[in-house]
Amino acid sequence: MNNLIKGEKYDWEIVIGLEIHAQVKSNSKLFSSSSTKFGSSPNSQVSLVDAAMPGMLPVINKYCVEQAVKTGIGLNAKINNYSVFDRKNYFYADLPQGYQISQYKYPIVGEGKVTIDFKDGTSKDIRIVRLHLEQDAGKSLHDQNPSKTYVDLNRSGVALMEIVSEPDIRTPDEAGMYISKIRSILMYLDTCDGNMQEGSLRADVNISVRKPGDEYGTRCEIKNLNSIKFIKQAINYEAKRQIEILESGGSIEQNTMLFNTSTGKTRPMRNKEEAHDYRYFPDPDLLPLEISKEEIGKIKSSIPELPDELKNKFIETYKLSNYDASVLTAEKQTSDYFNETINSDSELKNHAKIVVNWITSELFSLLNKNNQDLNNSPVSPENLGQLVKLISTNEISGKIAKDVLEDMFSSGKTARQIVDEKGLQQVTDQGEIAKVIDEVIAENPKMVEQYLAGKDKLLGFFVGQAMKLTKGKANPKMLNDILKQKLNKKN
Amino acid sequence: MSKSSLKQTLKDLETKKISIRELNQDYLKRIKEKDNLNVFIHFNEDNVLKQIDNLEKDNSVKKLKGIPIAIKDLFCTKSMPTTAASKILENFNPTYESFVTQKLLDEGSIFVGKTNLDEFAMGSATNTSFFGNTINPLSKENEPLAPGGSSGGSAAAVAADLCLGATGTDTGGSIRQPASFCGVVGIKPTYGLCSRWGIAAFASSLDQAGIFSHNVEDASILLQSIAGFDQRDSTSAKVNIPNYFENLDDDLNGKTVGIPKEYSIDGTPMEISQIWEDAIKVLEKKGVKIKNISLPHTKYALPTYYIIAPAEASSNLARYDGVKYGFRSDEIDSLDEMYENTRAQGFGREVKRRILIGTYVLSAGYYDAYYLKAQKVRKLIADDFNKAFKECDFIVTPTAPSAAFPLNEKQNDPIKMYLNDVFTVPASLAGLPGISIPFGKDKNNLPLGIQILGKHFDEQQVFNAAVSLERSYE
Numbered sequence: 014m015n016n017l018i019k020g021e022k023y024d025w026e027i028v029i030g031l032e033i034h035a036q037v038k039s040n041s042k043l044f045s046s047s048s049t050k051f052g053s054s055p056n057s058q059v060s061l062v063d064a065a066m067p068g069m070l071p072v073i074n075k076y077c078v079e080q081a082v083k084t085g086i087g088l089n090a091k092i093n094n095y096s097v098f099d100r101k102n103y104f105y106a107d108l109p110q111g112y113q114i115s116q117y118k119y120p121i122v123g124e125g126k127v128t129i130d131f132k133d134g135t136s137k138d139i140r141i142v143r144l145h146l147e148q149d150a151g152k153s154l155h156d157q158n159p160s161k162t163y164v165d166l167n168r169s170g171v172a173l174m175e176i177v178s179e180p181d182i183r184t185p186d187e188a189g190m191y192i193s194k195i196r197s198i199l200m201y202l203d204t205c206d207g208n209m210q211e212g213s214l215r216a217d218v219n220i221s222v223r224k225p226g227d228e229y230g231t232r233c234e235i236k237n238l239n240s241i242k243f244i245k246q247a248i249n250y251e252a253k254r255q256i257e258i259l260e261s262g263g264s265i266e267q268n269t270m271l272f273n274t275s276t277g278k279t280r281p282m283r284n285k286e287e288a289h290d291y292r293y294f295p296d297p298d299l300l301p302l303e304i305s306k307e308e309i310g311k312i313k314s315s316i317p318e319l320p321d322e323l324k325n326k327f328i329e330t331y332k333l334s335n336y337d338a339s340v341l342t343a344e345k346q347t348s349d350y351f352n353e354t355i356n357s358d359s360e361l362k363n364h365a366k367i368v369v370n371w372i373t374s375e376l377f378s379l380l381n382k383n384n385q386d387l388n389n390s391p392v393s394p395e396n397l398g399q400l401v402k403l404i405s406t407n408e409i410s411g412k413i414a415k416d417v418l419e420d421m422f423s424s425g426k427t428a429r430q431i432v433d434e435k436g437l438q439q440v441t442d443q444g445e446i447a448k449v450i451d452e453v454i455a456e457n458p459k460m461v462e463q464y465l466a467g468k469d470k471l472l473g474f475f476v477g478q479a480m481k482l483t484k485g486k487a488n489p490k491m492l493n494d495i496l497k498q499k500l501n502k503k504n
Numbered sequence: 505m506s507k508s509s510l511k512q513t514l515k516d517l518e519t520k521k522i523s524i525r526e527l528n529q530d531y532l533k534r535i536k537e538k539d540n541l542n543v544f545i546h547f548n549e550d551n552v553l554k555q556i557d558n559l560e561k562d563n564s565v566k567k568l569k570g571i572p573i574a575i576k577d578l579f580c581t582k583s584m585p586t587t588a589a590s591k592i593l594e595n596f597n598p599t600y601e602s603f604v605t606q607k608l609l610d611e612g613s614i615f616v617g618k619t620n621l622d623e624f625a626m627g628s629a630t631n632t633s634f635f636g637n638t639i640n641p642l643s644k645e646n647e648p649l650a651p652g653g654s655s656g657g658s659a660a661a662v663a664a665d666l667c668l669g670a671t672g673t674d675t676g677g678s679i680r681q682p683a684s685f686c687g688v689v690g691i692k693p694t695y696g697l698c699s700r701w702g703i704a705a706f707a708s709s710l711d712q713a714g715i716f717s718h719n720v721e722d723a724s725i726l727l728q729s730i731a732g733f734d735q736r737d738s739t740s741a742k743v744n745i746p747n748y749f750e751n752l753d754d755d756l757n758g759k760t761v762g763i764p765k766e767y768s769i770d771g772t773p774m775e776i777s778q779i780w781e782d783a784i785k786v787l788e789k790k791g792v793k794i795k796n797i798s799l800p801h802t803k804y805a806l807p808t809y810y811i812i813a814p815a816e817a818s819s820n821l822a823r824y825d826g827v828k829y830g831f832r833s834d835e836i837d838s839l840d841e842m843y844e845n846t847r848a849q850g851f852g853r854e855v856k857r858r859i860l861i862g863t864y865v866l867s868a869g870y871y872d873a874y875y876l877k878a879q880k881v882r883k884l885i886a887d888d889f890n891k892a893f894k895e896c897d898f899i900v901t902p903t904a905p906s907a908a909f910p911l912n913e914k915q916n917d918p919i920k921m922y923l924n925d926v927f928t929v930p931a932s933l934a935g936l937p938g939i940s941i942p943f944g945k946d947k948n949n950l951p952l953g954i955q956i957l958g959k960h961f962d963e964q965q966v967f968n969a970a971v972s973l974e975r976s977y978e
Contacts, residue, residue, distance in 0.1 A: 061600060065823040067593065067704040068580050068602060070737050100819050102866070104843055111822020162839075164827065292866035294875060297708035297816050299738050 016183040017225060020256040025222045027252045028229055029188050030180035033195055034173050035205040036149070036213040037080045043148050043172035044071030044114065051211050055154075055165035063170040065109035070298050073098075077172040080204040081121050081146050082304065082312050084174055087198045087319055088141050090125025092309050096145075098299045102292045107151035107164050115175075117293040120145035121302060127198065128321060129190040130339035139191050140179040149173050174205070180219065180229065185245035192216060192241055193343065197320050201345045215239040220248055221265070222255045230255070231265040235272050235279055247272040251279045323348055331355070331365030340373055346387045347372070353394035354401070361398055364405040371401055375415060379422050392421050400428035413437050413485055439488045443495065446479075446487050450496050453478045454503075464500060472496070510571060510668040510722035511749075517570055524570030525556050528614055531572045535616060535666045541639045543660045545577045546584050547617035555614045566612030568729060574661040574670035577618035578625055579605045579713075580702040584615065588704045589623045589633035592824045592831045592850030602702025603737070604671060604713045604730045611729050616667050619657030623852045624821065625678055625706040628924040630656025631911065632854040640686055640908050642950060649908040649950070652682030652924075655716070659686040662716045669726045670716040675706050676809050677904075677928025679714045680940035684903035684953025687942045689723045689970070690716045694961045695935030696741035699734030705820040707813035708739075710932050720941060720971040724748035727963065743961050751964055754972035757791035761969070762896030766802035767927060769905070776902045776952060779944035783900055783954045786976045787969075795896045799888040804881045805930040810922060811865050811878035812933075817855075818862025824850065857918065886934040893959045898969045901927050903940040903953030931957045939970045943977055 017024040042049055045062040062069045085092045099117040122144035130136045151169035155162050176195060182188050196214055199205035206213050216239075221232035235251060238244045250272075255265050269288070270279040295301075318326070320342040327338040327348075342348045355361050355368055376397065380390060400418060403409045409417065409432055420431045432438060440446060453475055454461055464471040475496055480487055508516075516522045532549055552572075559570055580586045580598035587593045601609065608615075622632040629650035630638040638656045640649035641664035651660040655672030659682035662670050672679040674692035683690025691714050698713040705711060713730060717723040728748050734740045763784060768777070788794055826832035826846030833845035851859070865874035892899065905926055931938045936957050943954035954973065958966035 064828055066580075066598070066600070066829070067586065067588065067596070067823070068598075068700070068702040070701055072736060072738055102819050102822060104822065104825060106825075106827050106839055109823060109828055111825060112819055290868045292819070292863065292868075292871075294815060294819070294866055294871070297739075298705075 018252065018256070020260050022260050023224055025252070025256050026225050027183060027185075027248065028180045028221045028223060028232075029182035029184075029248060030219040030232075031176075031178045031182065031188060031191060032217040032219070033176040033178075033192060034215050034217075035084075035176060035195075035199055037077045037146075037172035037174055038203060038205050039074065039077050039080060039172055041074055041076075042170040043074055043077050043146065045170050047170065049171050051213075053167055055163070056167060059166040059169065063109065063166055065111070071114060071296070073299065073302065074172065077146065078121070078302065078304070079312055080172075081144060081174055082309060083202050083316060084176075084199060084204045085122030085125065085144055086309075086313055086316055087202045087204075088122070088125035088127060088144065088176070088195075090141055090144065091123035092304065093119065093121055093123055094304055094306070094309075095119060096121040096302045098146075098296045098302065099293045100296045101147075103289050105150065105153075106162060107153045107166070107169065109151065109166060109169055113148050113150065114296055114299070115147035115293075116145035119301075121304075127191070127194050129187060129194050130324075130335060131190075132336055134335045136335070137181075137187070139181045139187075142177040142179055144174050144176045147173050147175055180221075180232075185248040188218065188248055189241045189245050192244065194320070197343050197345070201317060201319050209239050209241075212239055216244060218244060218248060220251045220255070222252055222259065230259075231267050233265065233268045233270050233279075235270045236282065238272055243272060243274055246277050247279060250277055254279065320348070327351075327365075331362065333365060333369060337366070337369050337373075341369060344387075350387055350390070350394050354398045357395045357398035358402055360402060360405070364401060367405060368398070368401050371397060371418070375418055379419065383422070391423075391425055392418065396421060396427050403428055403432060407439055407441060407488060408432065409437055409439055410485065410489055413439075437486060440483050440486045441488045441491060443491065446483075446491055446495050447499070449479050449482050449487065450475070450492070450499055452482065454499060461500065461503060465503060472500075475500070507665045507718050508668075509718050510725055513571065513668055514568075524559055524614075527570060528552060528556055528572050528616075531616060531666060534664070538641070538664050538666060541641055541660055541664060542636050543619055543638055543657050543664065543666060544574070544617040545587055545589060545620050545633070545635045545657070548584070551583060552614060552616055559612060559614065562612070566610075568608065568726075569612030571613045571669070572616045572667045573608055573613045574616050574619045574658055574667040575605055576621055576655050576658045576670065576672050578621060578673055578704050578706075579671060580704065581605050581615065581618065584618050586618065586704070587635070588625070589621045589635055590824075590851065590855070591634045592846070593704075594634070594831055596830050598702070600702060603699035603734045604703070606702075607730050607732065608671070616661075619655070619661050619670060621657055622654035622678075623855050624704065624817070625654040625673055625675055625711075626817070626854050626858050627653045628677070628681060628921050629653045629909075629911075630660075630682070632852055634852060637911055639911065642687060642908065648911040650685065650911050650913070652685030652904070652908065654678040654682075655690075656682045656685075658716050659683050659688055659690065662686070662688045662718060668718070669722060671730065672714050672716055673703060673706075674712055674714050674928075674932065675710045675813060676932045677925040679716065680928045680938055680953070680955055681904045681924055683716060683940040684942070684951070684955075685908040687951030688716055688718060689720055689939065689941050689974075690714065691723050691727055691939040691963070691966070692932070692937065693727060693731065693963050694741070694937045696739050697731045697743070697745075697937070697961065697963070699732070699737040699740045701734050701736045701740075705816075707816040708820060709816060710809075710813060712932075720939070720967060720974050721749060721752065723939070724752055724967045724971075741961065746964055748964055748967050752971050753968050754975055755790075756787065756969060756972050758793075759898070759969075760793040760795050760896040761787050762795050762797040762892050762899040764797050764799045764802065764892070764899060764901060766799050767901045769926065772902070772905055773946070775907075775944070775946045776905060779952050779954060780900070780902050783943055783973060786973060787900070790972060790976070797892045797896060797899070799885070799892060799930065801881060801884045801888050802930055805885055805933055806922065806926055808878045808881045808885065809925065809929040809933060810861070811874050812882060814858040814862035815865050815875050815878075816862070818859045818866065821851075821855070821859060826850070854918070882933045885930055889931075889934045889936060889957075897958075898962075898965050899957040900969070901955045901957070903927060903955040907946040907948070907950035907952055927955060931955075936960060937963050937966050939966050941970050941974050943973065
């Protein structure tokens, strides 16, 4: 696969690594019992600990630890029996303690990997360096008052998992697929709600460029991107920026960048010299975190089927392609929907490919058009299963089925109801179809002549006419066969 | 000056020889008389009277019902402001009660006031307080002496008989050294025995709450009351707290005392060496086996302490930034300026010095050489003690290298000031319990202190040795 991008003078390879910040799904914060509910009124979810009052001490939330371990297992990663919370010291108005409790030298999760699948059926492993737990900061609100900044500490102390990848990613698309895959795993595990709009999942992206085969170039880090679209845009822009500098003889400064979502451009926030010295050291208020093999085993046994396992199962059980199976398993709600559909009728197992198509193309496009989600789809898996069964048993044609699905979507009726009410059953009576064909042939003698003279394309015309007369209900295969037979007899 | 003990007072209250009101009126009178010592940062007579009123209405039986206690102003209290002796927390009123003070309130004690200390407990003379020096009650006229520090206000409060007991905190000697200077008993228990919840932090891995009292028996009663597990402090220990007072036993026959040779330091005044020898002789007479032990890494304790404590402090004090509570400078045109001016104006010299030291030793490029190395040495120091305690039941040393010194003597020489902690810091680094009891006098008739160190959570042995020495001295 050629992943190079063309500069003015040379071909370049982009080298990308991601640091994903995923908010742990938990009712309370990492070191306090305050609620983590999104969208509550400012400073309504702030405990004495979150506000860093004198003498207040952090106490680890065991549930958040379990969630991190669970995630580590889902990332095929090594779970560390011993990890340490460190203080990352810096001043900011929305950081009440003056330090963030994070994990530096000894993270809770070590090396792992995730696999991304391409359309052409190939796949690629992206290695994970580590996952560690840390506190989120509060929020500075600069737009509430012309001369003041307000601080909202509701988010202060909420648990985050930082997932750091190796620089194994080579294209913006791969970056998008990687974060989608991580998001999918987290949502299967129920360890993060995956809501990028609300900031539950966001990423810092490290980018450098090099000529193929060269050492890694100097990288820049783009901070805090909260959509896959922005991640791709930012990488594209930043890579081009770096290539232009290098091709005109300049060199890259190791900068931390911000991405402007309205202009699509990156700009430097601070350079290496201005970088903070965070003075990490082990937090003396907290003991090292020790997790026994038994505890890890217990968590492991509670883990549901993950996308990759499910994908392989689908490939094996239903003979689906790698790509179809990966689309189906990308989101838990999709694979759940598929499972429910295919299990709604024992016959459907033999028509898995049709089920996939009707979910991922027809139903998805209806949902998209109506701005709806699979979770609240007006068409239930059982009803979709019924529709597919009507198709697979030739009761209705695929074309008519599309209309039926639209009707199901808006009216909430079952496929069977609609087909019966509107009399949409396919005509499969040979005599009936032959009768219609005879009619069409009789009414179009000129066309028949032309067809017989070699204008094969006209076959479609006869099919269309016949379909019109049967209101689209004639079984297409039978119609075709009988039509050819009759026309050829005229010869 | 004949001081009534806590033990005796509890009896007198029980037998109704004296009422809670009479008792506390007596202490209030003395507190007002001794106003010149500057013992209290916060004292409010009405507040005390209100507490008396409430207790009089309360019919339940409580262990310390009506007992006047002074609280170091590092413990957050709901009913009184909490300043840590710093301008940066001037007018700070906590909405919460520290674990230790809550326990004392639950037992029915009366808080007479919040005592002075070195700013954020950083000092050895109670002379870095934003609220001025505390004067050692033992000073002669026109020769004001330092009470030691950082808990100098609490030590002085007990010495001047302004209360029957006081809380303190000890990070490197902040209870034991002022106890020695003021001629009272001061115990720093094992790290983790008393919850740190609600105590403004100086150095989290070293800070430990403790008690000042007139005598060892009283200390054993009071420590019992403030000890205990607290799930809000992750470093709090889940251990059984024995009834120290009931179990007090001054019979030391057959026990072994360790005498560390490294504590004989060149330049230690003769009087200090003398009382140490005296103490050993007393113990020998009581049938205690004398064992010379070695704690080889002792000489590194002070530099180790003065890396670790400031490192933790530099981070612990970052929360005082003018954003959320406490003092905020008026001169602010930007966020950075708010930090700079608030902290420059809100903290005193010694606190700033330690924040700078701490920031330095944690900085990139220096971390390994200072902080990391100090942590390794700390481990070695702890190992020294662990080894030594295989051969002895407790260790006896002097508490401080001198008696109380004149008030402003070491003000401008931080190194000299830091040397005050030379005998107390090693046990702090190892997290061991230590008590200081008055034992002998110097040539100016000022009290000197003997320190008894014990194994982790073996406060009972420490109390037993202390009460035995105390009784023989009396």
